[in-house]
Amino acid sequence: xxxxxxRNVPPGTHIPSVVNxxxxxxxxxxxxxEIDKKTGLIRLDRYLYSSSHYPGDYGFIPQTLAEDGDYLDxxxxxxxxxxxxxxxxxxxxxxxxMKDRGVNDYKVLGVPHTDPLFxxxxxxxxxxxxxxxEVEHFFATYKQLEGIVTETLGWAGPEEATAEVRASVDxxxxxxxxxxx
Ligand SMILES: [Mg+2]
Numbered sequence: 001x002x003x004x005x006x007r008n009v010p011p012g013t014h015i016p017s018v019v020n021x022x023x024x025x026x027x028x029x030x031x032x033x034e035i036d037k038k039t040g041l042i043r044l045d046r047y048l049y050s051s052s053h054y055p056g057d058y059g060f061i062p063q064t065l066a067e068d069g070d071y072l073d074x075x076x077x078x079x080x081x082x083x084x085x086x087x088x089x090x091x092x093x094x095x096x097x098m099k100d101r102g103v104n105d106y107k108v109l110g111v112p113h114t115d116p117l118f119x120x121x122x123x124x125x126x127x128x129x130x131x132x133x134e135v136e137h138f139f140a141t142y143k144q145l146e147g148i149v150t151e152t153l154g155w156a157g158p159e160e161a162t163a164e165v166r167a168s169v170d171x172x173x174x175x176x177x178x179x180x181x
Contacts, residue, residue, distance in 0.1 A: 003040030006085075009062040011172075013089055016165035017158070018113050021074045021088040024059040026081035033084050035060070042084040049145035055134050056109075057082050064168035065175055067104040072168040074108040075135065077127070079117060089113045094124040094132075095161035097153035098139055105150075107139065108161055124157050 012019035024033045024042065030053045036043040057078050060071035076090050090110030097106050109127070111118035120126055132155055140152045 006062055011061050011063045011169050016162035017092050019061045019090055019165060021076050021090045022059045022062055023057045023082050023086040024084055025054045026083055027056050027078055028053050028081050048142055050142050052138055052142055055138050063172050065171035066168050074110055076110045092161045093121055093158055095156040095164055096135055099151040106164055124155055
């Protein structure tokens with residue numbers, strides 16, 4: 001298999017409400033894995049300095065460009081962790097807004113689209129409210145021991161989340177057009 005094949009994965013089957021999530025860090029892990037853009041391999045970036053773990057499967061939506069110059073990040077609620085490189089068809093239910101070192105670094109919240117255990121989860125109100133607190137606490141604290149300040153800006157619903165997906169796909173396409181010019 002060509003490890004760079006992920007570049008050809010479209011951003012979703014039903015953009016902007018059903019997206020493709022490529023998992024880098026499975027739920028429950030403290031290792032911060034990330035895709036190496038040159039080789040397509042999964043690289044160990046670091047073991048989180050804080051003693052905390054990712055509250056869901058975490059990765060990115062391919063063929064997007066977020067405001068921080070990277071792919072748009074996504075956190076997928078799962079009952080069982082998948083694995084690095086796994087592709088999940090995810091339904092967008094919300095957006096966690098935050099800044100990392102002063103730059104917007106939003107996280108889309110999704111659920112596995114075809115999983116009947118998540119069939120009723122379509123909006124933030126459908127998500128256990130404590131889970132939203134866990135996610136907020138995780139992103140507020142996970143870089144503290146690195147001396148990096150993250151600023152959390154709270155949750156937004158699916159309307160704002162899908163608008164962010166759309167904007168990130170548009171930014172990606174604009175950058176692509178620019179690069180072939
Ligand atoms: Mg990011």
